[in-house]
Amino acid sequence: MKNRVVITGLGVVAPNGVGLEAFTKAIKTGTSGITFHQELQDKGFSCCIGGIPEVSEEKKLAYLTPLQLRGFNSTSILYGCMAAIDAWKDAGFLVDENSNLDYDSGLIFGTGTSGIEKFRESIYLIDEQKVRRLGSTSVVQTMASGISAYLGGILGFGNQVTTNSSACTTGTEALLLGFERIKNGKAKRMLVGSSSDSSLYTWGGFDAMRVMTYKHNETPEKGSRPMSETASGFVPGSGAGALVLESLESALARNATIYAEVLGGNINSGGQRNSGTLTAPNPEAVQKCISDALLDSKIKASEIDVLNGHLTATSKDGLEIENWSNALQRKGTNFPYINSLKSMVGHCLAAAGAIESVASVLQIKEQFIFPNINCEDIHPEITALISSDKIPTKMIEKNINIVAKASFGFGDVNACVIFKKYIQ
Template identity: 65%
Template sequence: MRRRVVITGMGVCAPNGIGLTDFAEAMALGKSGIRFQPELKELGFGCQIAAKPELNDELLTQYFTPLQLRGLSATGIMYGVIAGTDAWKDAGLTIAEKEQPNWDSGIIFGSGTLGVDKFREAIYQIDDKNVRRLGSTSVIQTMASGVSAYLGGILGCGNQVTTNSSACTTGTEGVLMGYERIASGQAERMLVGSCSDSGPYVWAGFDAMRILPRNYNENPEEASRPMSASAAGFVPGSGAGALVLESLESAQARGAKIYAEILGGSVNSGGQRGDGTMTAPNSEAVQRCISQAVAHAGIQNNDIDTINGHLTATSKDGLEIANWSAALNRSGSDFPYINSFKGLFGHCLSAAGSIECVAALLQFKKSQLFGNVNCTDIHPEITEIISPDRIPQKTILHQPTILAKASFGFGDVNACVIFKRFND
């Protein structure tokens, strides 16, 4: 018999807010974290704006020991440890004693590229024949599972501790991986999340592909325009989001607060067949992913009242709306409310799904639907399918009951998770 799984803790390190309180306020007010980056101008980037959390030494010392900070340059690890540690504390959980790990708690914390700056440093040290100067942390900073390894040691988790990586789908996929482990009885709680490094060595490839907005360097807050007719490409971002998933029995036994329940979901790939490519989704696969998520959750299409889409502010936004409409067999005013958060903090790549899950779940707590900024000119391809009032531009009062959150990533990979308001 499968167990019910709920969310009991959340943490976030986002470009527009670090910590749940600041992040929730920024989301409700439409505060942007997209800024001009002088470094990108100096390097000759066409798009000279990006979104990254603003860290400082005082903040970092609250999460890392002086020894851990020595030589630490992997921003993704910094973001992930902040978000993950905060989620653990938000859930009211304690750190395991030094003598023995917590066998019932595990971690699935994803990443895309990790420790890129450390790789660059290593290349120069090796070329200069200064290998010994790399330091003892170069390996953990550059291995994909470095972030989960850091968190596993900090929290003392003794269940599965691992890292997943599936491009922009990483965070949402990780939620479903953690859900499955608890639902099947293999763990009581799982810290799930994802992170992405900051900096030109991560963002340069996208600038070279000319898929970033180049005409907004002087007004960065208006650059990311999901579902807009004037959308000119996604703004690169970074950060981390984290959620503590827990069996309902465990959460209730310790009197934990509950943000929402996970009903189920689906993960698939379009195989880069049909209209799917390395960078474009196979529409049939997207629709199947959504439909299978609904079926796995044990609900009907018309039960969904809220959608948080992937919606990156590219030419594919209209296609995504068409796929949602086809999968749910809903259109016009019957279509659920839908929003994209990338107008406020850009596309955070491998961290996107987890940060957006945190924001989506905050809407349950706040009884709000966060607005779609920079979407005054909804693309006509979209208004042909759904009514404009389904895409509120500012935050409105709205109590989600069942929310679908999806992510679609490079490599033609998809994930959709169904969240439900917890009321029993």
């Protein structure tokens, strides 16, 4: 018999809210975290706006020691540690460096890039023949698994401790990998999530590809426009999201707060076939990912109340809606409500799936649908498929039972997870 898996802790570091309380308030009120950044303009970027979480030096010391912060400049690891530690505490656990090794708990925490600032610093030092000035943390800050290495030691986990990386799908994939581990009895608890840094060296490549908007440098909060006819490219974002997954048996035994249940999901790839490319999805594979997620979760398409889409504010938004409609066989007024958190925080790249999963679960726990901002002019390709009232521009208080969350990433990779309100 397979274990049921529930969510008992949440943590988030987002451009529009650091910490669960601030983030919840922001997504309910439709508050944008997109701002203008002078440094981007100074470096010649076309898109000079982005979403960067506000984290003070004092705030950093609440999560990492002065020794850990010495020579430290990886925002990906910082954001990930903050979100993950908050989630672990939110689930009712202590953070104690002298705790016993916990073989029942593990983590899968993903990222796209780590320590690019440290890489740059290292290159200059090596070129100047100053290798010994690199510092003792240069390796852990620049290796892909640096985030899981930090967290594994801080929390003392003895189960699987690893990092995954699948572009924009990373966070949703991490969640599903952790879910499978608990479902199959390999762990009692898995801390899952993903993070992405706010380095202009990460964002620069996308600016060069001309996939980011350049039209809203004077009006940053209006820049991220998923599903809008006037969308002109995505806005870069950064941060981290984290969720504590736990077997239902373990959660009930310790009387834990349960945010929602994870029913199932699916991960697949379009293989860059059938019009799929490095940057464009294979529609057939996307639809199969969604359909297989429903099969794995043992639910009907008609049971889904809300979709939290990938929806990046590019020309592919209409195709995504079409894929959802075809996979679910629902359209017009029969289509579920759908929203995109990216309207408020931008595209947080590798962190997107995790931050958006936190937002999806909050909708179930607090029974609301967060608004799509900057979407007063829905693209006609989309209104031809679904009713405009299914794309709310104001928060709706509503009984939410099932939310589907999907991510579709660079490299033609897909993931879809199904969350359900927990009922005893």
